[in-house]
Amino acid sequence: MAADVVIVGAGIVGAACARALARAGARVTVLDRGAAAAATSAHGEGNLLVSDKGPGPELELAKLSLRRWVALADELADELGPRFPSVEHEVKGGLVVVTSADGLAGLRRFAEAQRASGVDAVEVTAEEARELEPDLASGVVGAVHYPQDAQLQPVAAAEALLASARRAGAEVRTGVEVTGPLLGADGALAGVVTSHGKVAADAVVVAAGPWSGEVAERLGSWIPVRPRRGMVLVTTPMPQRIRHKVYDGDYFAATQSAGAELQTSAVIESTRGGTVLIGSSREQVGFDERFRAEVPAEMARRAVAVFPFLARTPVMRSYLGFRPYMPDHLPVIGPDPARAGLWFATGHEGAGVGLAPATGDLLAAQLLGFEPPVDPRPYAADRRTLLDFRPLEIRS
Template sequence: MSDILVIGGGIIGLLTARELVQGGAAVTLVELGETGRESSWAGGGIVSPLYPWRYPDSVTALARWSQRLYPKLCADLTAETGIDPELTANGLLILDPQELEPALAWAATHGTEVQLIDSVQLHEAAPELAVRPPTAMLLPAVGNVRNPRLVKAARRALEGRIALREQEEVHAILAADGRVAGVRTSRGLIQADQVVVCTGAWTARLLDPLGQRPDIAPVRGQMLLFKGRPGQINYTTLWREHYVIPRRDGRVLVGSTLEQTGFVKEATAQGRESLQRAAVELYPHLAHTPIEAHWAGLRPGAPGGIPYIAPVPGTAGLYVNAGHYRNGIVTGPASARLVADLLLGRDPVTDPAPYALDAPRLSDGGAGASSLRSGR
């Protein structure tokens, strides 16, 4: 029997398992399908919340800690596996004029660099860009990772270090006398004295039979990938809730829609058209660039965008690390460290109180099960 059982093999589960192994625990990870193939694979990989000033300080705390760790994390994963997550610090360019005042106030509070760029400077920096507000903002330190490569590297780094069980569905969490005992899966029983649930949008379903249902629900997001050429787009660009991300090889990722469709994950023609229109408004040359792929994923939305990273009340040994909404990549390292601290009895890397299951969460701060505000 492993010391700790991790349920869910997205980036949150993989990084949680990594932190636990590095802390000396024996770990089993169970994943319904293939590791990293749900929202972790489907997202954009921006190592920042979109419009970060819209989020509570509890989300900012996780994001900033993770941002500081990312260069070392990616370097370590590359050295361990030979898979480079392609962390690229090309900056986040924001074109929405109405965001200027709150952005500058947030930046002053948190000590974040924001550069103001006039339309002439913007043309020089991004000549392909068609949208030129009088003043744009650049967060120069913001990078992005190629998230499919990140999850591949995280999985590869765990091979031989944990018991990895893919294509195995967890049907129920087992408890006795107020304590977790393990899980019942499609292949039988797995005993465990400590279990951490990292199942994203599916978390509420799994915990509901125990009388603890976190306010997490799926929010569909569709993505579009253009097969461009290197150097055509210089910055990750954000405008009117849509973003354009240039990859090192010239591919351009465009996202994303926000749709409350339950667990329906299919991509739609309407979603494709809206993303293509947004991309071409920003960068007209994309109208003549082949579209390579179009897909959808299910984000784990939670009120205020605040994840649940905490013990589950009433069931000793049971923990949850889920509900990261659009910010699983950027907050993943800190979330994994925090839940590992709680499981292993270490001093927590940040105050865990805001992430408790019964902690107050803003109803309008971020998208979640009970509230969806445009752009969050």
């Protein structure tokens, strides 16, 4: 059916929702108070991963999205032509390394559970790991290779999805801030009020990343999204010496932690331009953008423990951004249970780039009444694992 849909947020998740909805026949308007793909999407590494996800709903969404990105990379290139920048999709594979017997035992258990859920997780010896990555530190005692892991350029990908959505009739308006709800005569949500006037719609989708909680509140609702800050270091260009996405065994624990304190793990990969991206850090400090030297110092220390040659490699810049953290580590994709016409596609934390295609498909299917590609219930806004975080005044 035709529908007028406003999407709040022009990052990669909002862009994927816009494309899916527009190509299914909806009349879509995307609003962003800043530039398109300029916030969270511009401050990540472009990871498309199954290696960091245990069995469960997030992994199911990731497996679907990995398949979708393979097709999307070709679809977008064909549709937009050679003059549009490539999304730089590369199935480079991931390598998770450990430096202790206990770490190896834990990694084996994790990989075994993933294999039972359809992930290609290949245990390799220390010697085999060095065949994959010759510059690995001597202390690495074993690893698991994930051939399905991939990477792309997140800003180029978001811009390509938005360009495709425009070709399907969507309108993208930047520099427009949502300030409140547009209510119909019956008090129901009928669109949004913005800094540039009113925009009527049958449905409003909040896809504003870590700012989704603020937008939801402005629209008379609630969602427990909080910002989780992360930093990435970028080296000077060099001949490529790192062939995969390589990270240490602490990365999964950091992604699943609920702690607000600083957590770091080694996450290292090369780009097509010859730079090396070094992550990662996680901390909950609100939207504080102040530089703290101890964060990149700890990240660098952990990276050198995996690839010692990096100790002699200059870092030319760093950047930080905010991920949309959810307390149960799952995104919300679906309708608001209390406000008809309000929908969410947010809370992906550091996996938004990887999960964007499946998120767009799932959101569009629910909103337009199609068969969903995966069971939508684990991503519902009123799921049991979020009930304890709801303010007392709005708990059912």
